[in-house]
Amino acid sequence: xxxxxxxxxxxxxxxxxxxxxxxxxxxxxxxxxxxxxxxxxxxxxxxxxxxxxxxxxxxxxxxxxxxxxxxxxxxxxxxxxxxxxxxxxxxxxxxxxxxxxxxxxxxxxxxxxxxxxxxxxxxxxxxxxxxxxxxxxxxxxxxxxxxxxxxxxxxxxxxxxxxxxxxxxxxxxxxxxxxxxxxxxxxxxxxxxxxxxxxxxxxxxxxxxxxxxxxxxxxxxxxxxxxxxxxxxxxxxxxxxxxxxxxxxxxxxxxxxxxxxxxxxxxxxxxxxxxxxxxxxxxxxxxxxxxxxxxxxxxxxxxxxxxxxxxxxxxxxxxxxxxxxxxxxxxxxxxxxxxxxxxxxxxxxxxxxxxxxxxxxxxxxxxxxxxxxxxxxxxxxxxxxxxxxxxxxxxxxxxxxxxxxxxxxxxxxxxxxxxxxxxxxxxxxxxxxxxx
Amino acid sequence: xxxxxxxxxxxxxxxxxxxxxxxxxxxxxxxxxxxxxxxxxxxxxxxxxxxxxxxxxxxxxxxxxxxxxxxxxxxxxxxxxxxxxxxxxxxxxxxxxxxxxxxxxxxxxxxxxxxxxxxxxxxxxxxxxxxxxxxxxxxxxxxxxxxxxxxxxxxxxxxxxxxxxxxxxxxxxxxxxxxxxxxxxxxxxxxxxxxxxxxxxxxxxxxxxxxxxxxxxxxxxxxxxxxxxxxxxxxxxxxxxxxxxxxxxxxxxxxxxxxxxxxxxxxxxxxxxxxxxxxxxxxxxxxxxxxx
Numbered sequence: 035x036x037x038x039x040x041x042x043x044x045x046x047x048x049x050x051x052x053x054x055x056x057x058x059x060x061x062x063x064x065x066x067x068x069x070x071x072x073x074x075x076x077x078x079x080x081x082x083x084x085x086x087x088x089x090x091x092x093x094x095x096x097x098x099x100x101x102x103x104x105x106x107x108x109x110x111x112x113x114x115x116x117x118x119x120x121x122x123x124x125x126x127x128x129x130x131x132x133x134x135x136x137x138x139x140x141x142x143x144x145x146x147x148x149x150x151x152x153x154x155x156x157x158x159x160x161x162x163x164x165x166x167x168x169x170x171x172x173x174x175x176x177x178x179x180x181x182x183x184x185x186x187x188x189x190x191x192x193x194x195x196x197x198x199x200x201x202x203x204x205x206x207x208x209x210x211x212x213x214x215x216x217x218x219x220x221x222x223x224x225x226x227x228x229x230x231x232x233x234x235x236x237x238x239x240x241x242x243x244x245x246x247x248x249x250x251x252x253x254x255x256x257x258x259x260x261x262x263x264x265x266x267x268x269x270x271x272x273x274x275x276x277x278x279x280x281x282x283x284x285x286x287x288x289x290x291x292x293x294x295x296x297x298x299x300x301x302x303x304x305x306x307x308x309x310x311x312x313x314x315x316x317x318x319x320x321x322x323x324x325x326x327x328x329x330x331x332x333x334x335x336x337x338x339x340x341x342x343x344x345x346x347x348x349x350x351x352x353x354x355x356x357x358x359x360x361x362x363x364x365x366x367x368x369x370x371x372x373x374x375x376x377x378x379x380x381x382x383x384x385x386x387x388x389x390x391x392x393x394x395x396x397x398x399x400x401x402x403x404x405x406x407x408x409x410x411x412x413x414x415x416x417x418x419x420x421x422x423x424x425x426x427x428x429x430x431x432x433x434x435x436x437x438x439x440x441x442x443x444x445x446x447x448x449x450x451x452x453x454x455x456x457x458x459x460x461x462x463x464x465x466x467x468x469x470x
Numbered sequence: 471x472x473x474x475x476x477x478x479x480x481x482x483x484x485x486x487x488x489x490x491x492x493x494x495x496x497x498x499x500x501x502x503x504x505x506x507x508x509x510x511x512x513x514x515x516x517x518x519x520x521x522x523x524x525x526x527x528x529x530x531x532x533x534x535x536x537x538x539x540x541x542x543x544x545x546x547x548x549x550x551x552x553x554x555x556x557x558x559x560x561x562x563x564x565x566x567x568x569x570x571x572x573x574x575x576x577x578x579x580x581x582x583x584x585x586x587x588x589x590x591x592x593x594x595x596x597x598x599x600x601x602x603x604x605x606x607x608x609x610x611x612x613x614x615x616x617x618x619x620x621x622x623x624x625x626x627x628x629x630x631x632x633x634x635x636x637x638x639x640x641x642x643x644x645x646x647x648x649x650x651x652x653x654x655x656x657x658x659x660x661x662x663x664x665x666x667x668x669x670x671x672x673x674x675x676x677x678x679x680x681x682x683x684x685x686x687x688x689x690x691x692x693x694x695x696x697x698x699x700x701x702x703x704x705x706x707x708x709x710x711x712x713x714x715x716x717x718x719x720x721x722x723x724x725x726x727x728x729x730x731x732x733x734x735x736x737x738x739x740x741x742x743x744x745x746x747x748x749x750x751x752x753x754x755x756x757x758x759x760x761x762x
Contacts, residue, residue, distance in 0.1 A: 056560060057571060064574055064640055068581075070599040071589040086602035086612070289490040296483035304487060307494065312693050313743040314502055315715055318736030321722060321729070322504035323497075345498045348490055406582035408700060412723060425584045429591070429704055436592045443588030447581050454580035455573050 071447075075440035076250050078141035080112055080123070082437040088115045095142035095248050096120075099152040100241040101160055108132075108153050111241075112140055129153070141252040148244065156242040163239040170236045177232060181225040184218050191215045253441035260438065263424050268445075270336055271405060271421040277340035278404040279397045282347035283355075287393065289348075290355025291381075295364065308349030316346065320413040327414070334416045342410055347400040354399065354460065358392030359385065395460035398453040406450055422446060502740075509734035513727055522734035535712040538627060542713065543695045543746075546631045546638075551688065553635070554642035559672070561643070562650045572647070575640035587704025590633050594618035594705065619706070626711050630702055634695075642687050649683030650676070685754055692750060696743050714739045 073091050074082065081092065096113035098120045107127045111120035124135050129149040136144045160167065195211045198204040258264045293301065323342050324333060332338030362385055370380035408422040415423060425442040428435075512519045526532050561571075581589075593600040596615055604610045618629060653676065661671035677684075699716035708720050718739065721732035 053560070053565070056557075057565070057567070060557065060561075060640070061571060061574055063636070064578060066603070067589050067593060067636070068577065070593065070603070071585070074592055074599065085597050086605045087599050089603070089606050285489045285493055289487045292483040292486035296486075298483040298487075304490070309689065309693070309747065311494075311498060312690075313747055314498075314505075314740040315697050315718065315736050315743075317715065317718055317722070318505050318733065318740060319498065319501045321733055321736070322501040322508065326501060326504070341497055345494070348493060352490070402580065406584075408582070408584055409719070412719070422582060422584050425588070426704070429584065429587060430707070436595075436598075439588045440592060443585035447585040450582055451577055451580045454576050458573060458576050 071440050072444055074437055075253055075444045076248075077437045077440075078139065078248065078252070079437065080114075080139045084114050084116045086116060090115075093248055093250065095140045095144075095246050096243065097136075097142075097144065097152075097246065098237075098241045098243045099149065099156050101153075101156055108149075108156070110136065110149075112136075141249050142246040143249060144246050148246075152242045152244060156240070159242065160240050167236065167239050170232055170239070174229065174232045174236065177225050177228045181222065181229065184221045184225060188215065188218045188222065191218060253437050254445060257428075257438050257441045257445070261424055261428055261442075263419055264421070264442075267419050267421045267424045270418060273336040274339045274343065274420060275401045275404040277337055278343045278347055279400045281340060281344040282351045282400045283393065283397055285344070286348040286351030287355045287396075290352045291359050293352060293356035294359030304352070308353060311346060311349050316407075317409045317413060319345065320410040324414065334414070334418050336418075339411060339414055339420065340404065342414060343404045343407060347403055350403070351396050351400060354396040355389075355393065358389050358396070361392075362388050392460060395457035398457050399460070402450045402453050406446075505733050506737055508730060509737045511730060513730045522730050523738075525731060526734055526738065531709075531712050531717065535714050535717050538623075538711055539696060539698070539713045541627060542631060542634075542698055543692065546634050547688070547691055547695055549631065550635050550638045550642055550691065551684075554639045555646055555684075557639070557643045558646035558650055559676075562647060572644055575644045577640075578637045579641035581637070583700045584704065586633070586637060587701055590701075591705050594629065596620075623711060626706060630698075630705065630711070633701060633705070634698070638691065642691070645683055645687045646680065649680045653679045681754075689747060689750055689754075693743055693747055696746065697739065714742070 070087075074087070076091055077087075078095075081087075092115065098111045098113070100109045100111070101107075102109045102125050104125075107125055109122055109125045110132055111122050113119070114121050123139060124132055126132050129146045132149060133144050133146050136142060191211055191214055195208065195215065198208045198211065201208075258268075289304070292298070293305070320342060323338075327333040327335075327338040327341070330338070332341065366384050366388075367377075367380040370384045371377060375383060406422060407420075408426055411420045411423045412426065419427070425439075425446055428442055429439050509522055510518050510520070512521055561568075578586075592598050596617055596619070598618075600618070601610070601615045604616070605612055610616065619626070621629070657675055657679065658671060661675045666674065697715050699713055699719060702711055702713060702716055703719070708716065708724055712720075714735070718732050718735045721728040721735060
């Protein structure tokens with residue numbers, strides 16, 4: 035009896051664990067790419083150049099200043115998480131130039147005073163430890179020499195090995211060469227570890243390190259600066275989206291009300307019209323619309339774009355608003371009429387306030403649709419592109435600037451994602467006809 | 471007989487839908503008809519011609535595009551539907567964090583295509599985050615980088631199908647989940663009471679009751695799957711993997727003086743979409759429901 039119960043409990047526990055592993059797996063698959071897009075958008079040029087990308091996001095930049103061999107010049111290095119060591123970024127004596135360069139390359143604002151202070155400190159450090167440094171430098175030089183020599187030996191041995199390889203008569207020579215090669219490789223590793231050790235040992239005597247907070251949004255600022263269209267395009271996109279919401283909600287909303295409250299001929303046709311409208315590719319509508327809008331004087335204007343976007347959005351708005359109005363009992367309107375309101379008054383004072391949250395959701399949905407639309411905007415704009423078009427052009431035109439493109443992508447995605455999460459209940463209602 | 475009197479009351483719904491109808495006529499039917507008409511006119515000169523269409527049909531790229539689009543639609547919609555349904559059936563219960571999972575699941579679909587393109591083109595490039603991740607967790611060595619984008623046509627198409635699946639499956643799953651949770655518990659329980667096993671209950675009770683959700687999700691999916699192009703261009707550029715709508719944009723945007731050709735192309739796409747959509751609606755019985 036007891037045994038049976040325990041068995042069942044164990045089985046239940048295993049099932050539950052498997053279930054949650056599955057859930058976590060699904061969430062992981064969804065979130066990982068999004069996480070990396072965001073993380074890349076925060077990377078400086080230097081970090082984006084480094085590879086493989088780190089898994090975490092860096093909020094600081096670690097720098098090191100060393101005196102260069104040339105009198106009065108300094109070497110500034112940047113710590114790379116990937117390689118686990120400092121890599122040289124720039125050598126020079128003009129601190130303001132160095133500061134500008136660092137800001138450009140690492141998104142860290144290193145003040146000139148900080149550089150000057152580090153340089154003074156490192157000068158003092160070097161003069162205090164000059165004996166030690168010279169000893170270590172000498173050792174380093176000899177190790178480097180060994181490494182160079184052994185590298186040459188390896189190349190030579192390999193060349194010889196190729197000559198004798200596979201020849202029966204030279205078997206003993208081949209074996210000797212292989213043994214030599216193994217010896218050389220050993221010496222090489224030894225020399226390399228020695229150099230690494232010495233470099234580590236010398237570092238505290240001839241370099242000064244400091245840490246600076248990274249400007250996380252530098253790429254976003256740069257994106258709007260570099261693509262000079264981006265900022266006006268952003269405003270234009272918002273303008274287009276708002277106009278689309280206005281048009282589709284007034285026109286689609288009235289039809290949605292008719293759907294919810296009346297029976298009339300052609301209702302099914304109109305209901306399926308959303309589907310029909312989607313069957314003809316949007317871009318195919320956009321091409322002749324160039325001419326039509328040009329005749330109306332709206333070509334390459336926000337209003338023109340929103341007139342075209344509304345075609346797709348009206349259908350969806352009808353669906354959503356119809357289901358919203360259906361959810362509000364018609365008896366409420368009738369009761370208001372009994373108490374002396376006109377039909378229109380009943381709608382304005384009773385139904386509309388109740389429908390408001392749903393209508394707001396529908397508005398947001400239309401906003402997202404218009405905000406993200408790219409294909410028609412490519413055709414319908416010329417000198418006044420919308421934001422997606424600017425991002426698209428940066429992507430197609432400027433391959434390689436991954437971090438900038440990522441910043442553009444995130445800026446594009448943020449409003450759409452926020453609105454979608456706000457209205458998720460209504461979205462599901464619209465698609466499945468069922469509340470979650 | 472007296473003529474039927476005009477009644478304001480009866481006219482109200484027609485007045486309410488009039489703006490929509492007028493809007494559709496001006497901004498949809500008119501450009502559609504213009505497109506169809508212009509697709510039968512030559513690029514230069516006047517008169518009617520079938521030249522644009524014969525040019526398309528004799529272009530091997532067109533048939534390649536048809537094939538690619540067909541493969542994409544069949545495999546992506548099937549994969550997405552099967553996986554989404556499976557997940558929805560597995561997840562179909564209230565659990566801790568379910569509302570959080572649903573919120574997360576909506577994000578991919580909410581992302582603009584351009585953002586999705588940025589995400590995956592930086593992921594699948596040789597020095598992208600996907601290879602980085604695989605190296606960091608030790609799945610591959612630094613020399614074992616996977617050249618995602620350098621594969622042949624089939625593997626490239628597979629990549630696009632996977633990206634599309636990433637975007638669509640969570641959303642489809644959420645819709646089906648919503649549908650599943652709308653099914654009354656009693657009907658499922660009744661199935662078991664009358665001796666059905668899990669499979670019979672799924673086949674005879676759950677699936678039929680889920681049909682409306684499935685129908686909406688699938689028809690919308692098929693229509694937009696046939697019109698795939700932007701994500702392909704963002705990842706691979708033009709003409710690497712030709713699909714129907716990508717060719718439209720290619721001739722419209724990238725080539726000079728091929729405007730009419732692009733229009734003819736888009737008319738073909740529209741016809742293909744309509745045939746598939748009507749066929750689907752007929753088979754699934756959506757029209758019968760509308761008649762009621």
